[in-house]
Amino acid sequence: MARGQLAFLLRMCASKNSISRAKFLVRTQNFVSLREFDNWVLGNKYCCASSYGGYRQFSTKFVDLFASEFGSKNPRDVGTYKSVDERTSSSSIQDGDEKSNEYSCSSNSSVTVVESVEFEDVLENRVEGGICEVNEGGITDLTRVTVGEENNSEGVLLKEKVGKVNVAFRDPIELYQELCNAQNKDKLKRSDWQTIQDVFFCFGKSGWAANQALAVYIGMSFFPTAVSKFCDFFSKRSVKFLFPIFVEYCIEEFPGEIRRFKSMIESADLTKPHTWFPFARAMKRKIIYHCGPTNSGKTYNALQRFMEAKKGIYCSPLRLLAMEVFDKVNALGVYCSLLTGQEKKKVPFSNHVACTVEMVSSDELYDVAVIDEIQMMADPYRGYAWTRALLGLKADEIHLCGDPSVLNIVRMICLETGDELYEQHYDRFKPLVVEAKTLLGDLRNVLSGDCIVAFSRREIFEFKMAIEKYTKHRCCVIYGALPPETRRQQASLFNDQDNEFDVLVASDAVGMGLNLNIKRVVFNTLSKYNGDKNVPVPASQVKQIAGRAGRRGSRYPEGLTTTLQLEDLDYLIECLKQPFDEVKKMGLFPFFEQVELFAGKLPNVSFSRLLEKFSENCRLDGSYFLCKHDHIKKIANMLEKIQGLSLEDRFYFCFAPVNIRDPKAMHHLLRFASVYRSAKNDEELLDLESKHQVLSAYLWLSNQFKEGSFPYAKKVEAMATDIAELLGQSLVKACWKLIELLLIEPCMGF
Numbered sequence: 117m118a119r120g121q122l123a124f125l126l127r128m129c130a131s132k133n134s135i136s137r138a139k140f141l142v143r144t145q146n147f148v149s150l151r152e153f154d155n156w157v158l159g160n161k162y163c164c165a166s167s168y169g170g171y172r173q174f175s176t177k178f179v180d181l182f183a184s185e186f187g188s189k190n191p192r193d194v195g196t197y198k199s200v201d202e203r204t205s206s207s208s209i210q211d212g213d214e215k216s217n218e219y220s221c222s223s224n225s226s227v228t229v230v231e232s233v234e235f236e237d238v239l240e241n242r243v244e245g246g247i248c249e250v251n252e253g254g255i256t257d258l259t260r261v262t263v264g265e266e267n268n269s270e271g272v273l274l275k276e277k278v279g280k281v282n283v284a285f286r287d288p289i290e291l292y293q294e295l296c297n298a299q300n301k302d303k304l305k306r307s308d309w310q311t312i313q314d315v316f317f318c319f320g321k322s323g324w325a326a327n328q329a330l331a332v333y334i335g336m337s338f339f340p341t342a343v344s345k346f347c348d349f350f351s352k353r354s355v356k357f358l359f360p361i362f363v364e365y366c367i368e369e370f371p372g373e374i375r376r377f378k379s380m381i382e383s384a385d386l387t388k389p390h391t392w393f394p395f396a397r398a399m400k401r402k403i404i405y406h407c408g409p410t411n412s413g414k415t416y417n418a419l420q421r422f423m424e425a426k427k428g429i430y431c432s433p434l435r436l437l438a439m440e441v442f443d444k445v446n447a448l449g450v451y452c453s454l455l456t457g458q459e460k461k462k463v464p465f466s467n468h469v470a471c472t473v474e475m476v477s478s479d480e481l482y483d484v485a486v487i488d489e490i491q492m493m494a495d496p497y498r499g500y501a502w503t504r505a506l507l508g509l510k511a512d513e514i515h516l517c518g519d520p521s522v523l524n525i526v527r528m529i530c531l532e533t534g535d536e537l538y539e540q541h542y543d544r545f546k547p548l549v550v551e552a553k554t555l556l557g558d559l560r561n562v563l564s565g566d567c568i569v570a571f572s573r574r575e576i577f578e579f580k581m582a583i584e585k586y587t588k589h590r591c592c593v594i595y596g597a598l599p600p601e602t603r604r605q606q607a608s609l610f611n612d613q614d615n616e617f618d619v620l621v622a623s624d625a626v627g628m629g630l631n632l633n634i635k636r637v638v639f640n641t642l643s644k645y646n647g648d649k650n651v652p653v654p655a656s657q658v659k660q661i662a663g664r665a666g667r668r669g670s671r672y673p674e675g676l677t678t679t680l681q682l683e684d685l686d687y688l689i690e691c692l693k694q695p696f697d698e699v700k701k702m703g704l705f706p707f708f709e710q711v712e713l714f715a716g717k718l719p720n721v722s723f724s725r726l727l728e729k730f731s732e733n734c735r736l737d738g739s740y741f742l743c744k745h746d747h748i749k750k751i752a753n754m755l756e757k758i759q760g761l762s763l764e765d766r767f768y769f770c771f772a773p774v775n776i777r778d779p780k781a782m783h784h785l786l787r788f789a790s791v792y793r794s795a796k797n798d799e800e801l802l803d804l805e806s807k808h809q810v811l812s813a814y815l816w817l818s819n820q821f822k823e824g825s826f827p828y829a830k831k832v833e834a835m836a837t838d839i840a841e842l843l844g845q846s847l848v849k850a851c852w853k854l855i856e857l858l859l860i861e862p863c864m865g866f
């Protein structure tokens with residue numbers, strides 16, 4: 117950079133509603149400081165709109181004035197300014213590799229406009245995309261500059277500050293002022309202090325610097341004192357001071373590296389997720405938010421519209437709830453299929469489907485969609501599925517059922533998507549009553565219609581056995597690890613009045629939306645193991661679980677709740693009293709295609725490392741967070757050693773619903789992944805061959821003996837076909853076999 121010149125960027129916004137902007141790198145010449153340049157701008161009656169970091173932003177008006185000063189026809193065209201060069205330029209500056217076109221302007225000052233697309237390109241992302249801060253969920257935009265709606269009537273570009281501003285973009289002069297006022301608590305290390313002393317020693321000895329200082333009336337004799345005081349000042353604030361210069365340096369010296377990183381960051385761009393679904397955006401969707409506490413009729417009302425529709429989809433947070441809706445709707449004569457990660461029950465002639473929210477497809481077109489428990493958008497692990505459903509469902513009418521915690525966020529989404537939002541507010545049918553007496557720690561106080569809530573499988577069975585031993589009650593059990601069919605069977609056994617099973621012992625798997633014949637919810641404890649330690653159950657979850665008591669239409673329309681132990685009662689009351697917290701962010705997770713794009717920028721990296729890198733570098737808008745994915749990474753790590761799986765295979769294997777804390781389940785997943793692809797060596801091929809022989813033997817036997825003696829013939833036939841196909845694939849890639857055999861049996865003359 118030529119001495120005495122300061123480089124800064126003039127960002128000029130173009131017309132309202134247009135995203136194209138004129139971009140200039142402007143160098144002041146003969147201006148001592150940016151401030152002096154500002155004065156020149158103001159002196160020339162140009163309107164200096166605002167400053168952005170170390171750069172100046174100007175309104176469209178300024179661009180026009182600036183253009184007319186230099187005779188440009190089109191103020192938004194960099195090239196036009198350049199062409200003015202012939203008429204007004206007084207000289208040309210050669211500064212490093214950059215060609216600068218100098219334009220004379222007023223008095224004895226001049227401005228240099230340098231077209232610097234590369235440089236601009238690098239900066240654009242940072243300035244336009246906002247200033248980013250890395251946090252747990254990737255990079256979040258803290259500052260956004262939006263052109264268009266936020267241009268006020270004077271054409272002044274407004275900066276929407278969402279958080280603190282990164283010093284990289286600060287004007288050194290402003291920064292200096294701020295540093296002067298700041299109370300500095302940073303302590304330098306001894307070695308850093310020594311380094312700074314050395315630098316200032318050289319500076320103090322520099323004849324050039326002393327000469328330059330004379331120009332601002334710092335005499336030669338005072339110069340060493342000034343340098344020493346400045347050294348002191350600087351040493352306490354050196355990091356922030358140096359940073360803007362560091363940024364300038366990096367941009368000039370490492371454009372390639374910066375461009376590479378930029379492209380990696382861009383491929384991990386999760387901003388503006390509503391634009392990922394152009395078909396849904398092209399629709400004018402009507403969103404109806406059924407907002408209220410548990411047992412207030414939200415799902416019921418949404419389902420009325422679902423059943424009336426020609427084609428509908430119901431998205432549930434739980435398999436059991438999807439099944440409940442599937443049963444209910446079919447019983448009412450509306451043909452409805454069931455789709456969960458594990459089950460596909462296609463009901464002939466059905467136009468309706470009840471599914472778990474992860475199974476939602478944004479390809480199909482629906483008249484009515486219901487997304488139940490919409491507040492789950494904020495769930496740290498699964499939130500992305502609700503966010504995707506809300507943004508991506510192609511339905512004319514979408515009914516959201518949930519508590520008020522995400523109402524504001526849904527309002528914001530609807531503004532972004534352009535969907536119409538209607539709100540319907542509900543109150544609980546009958547208040548939930550807390551029983552102050554509790555069970556006093558004695559399971560003999562269990563009554564018919566009680567649901568005892570425990571958070572571990574072991575406790576669930578202990579309670580079941582104790583209750584059945586010491587009372588006349590029989591218990592059904594529901595917990596997450598039970599297959600959905602078994603859960604459903606247990607739920608209907610409990611709901612059914614004509615049997616002795618009148619008590620339910622359950623985990624939080626009964627927590628959402630279900631309608632069971634529960635009179636009283638009794639919490640065994642209100643803390644839960646989170647994989648690391650015991651933590652209090654969040655109030656929102658306590659409310660959900662307690663809300664299972666006294667459902668309208670059940671045998672007990674008035675609900676009670678209490679605890680097993682007296683000491684837990686206060687926390688229960690506290691939870692039920694707590695208002696719904698407003699949720700500020702919703703979950704997001706990349707689609708496979710996004711991960712694949714990112715993988716292209718980072719070849720030869722393991723899948724779990726890729727996910728790690730993605731979460732470190734992804735960019736998110738302020739109202740989103742990246743969903744936790746430790747469980748996915750754990751599976752990815754386990755599958756690392758399996759050769760030959762494609763990135764897509766790995767991605768979907770990692771989403772398999774296995775309990776990562778269950779070694780058996782993990783072992784089997786590993787085995788499934790190992791045999792998923794064709795056999796990789798002779799041993800595996802032999803294994804497939806002998807499996808096929810066993811299956812063939814079964815089929816042979818089933819044909820020899822009377823029907824029914826070998827009942828699995830159909831299944832076995834399907835398995836045999838699969839294995840035959842796998843064998844075929846393996847043989848196509850069987851070059852290893854030849855090599856191995858050649859090594860082992862060279863004498864056989866292959």
Ligand SMILES: Nc1ncnc2c1ncn2[C@@H]1O[C@H](COP(=O)(O)OP(=O)(O)OP(=O)(O)O)[C@@H](O)[C@H]1O
Nearest residue numbers: 409410411412413414415416629631663667668669
């Ligand atoms: N208008 C109604 N007529 C008859 N039954 C109703 C009506 N509204 C709701 N119910 C019944 O009341 C019970 C609770 O309703 P619903 O499941 O809609 O509550 P919810 O607000 O969705 O609760 P949660 O937040 O727990 O999911 C259900 O069994 C439902 O069938």
Ligand SMILES: [Mg+2]
Nearest residue numbers: 414415517629
């Ligand atoms: Mg509901």
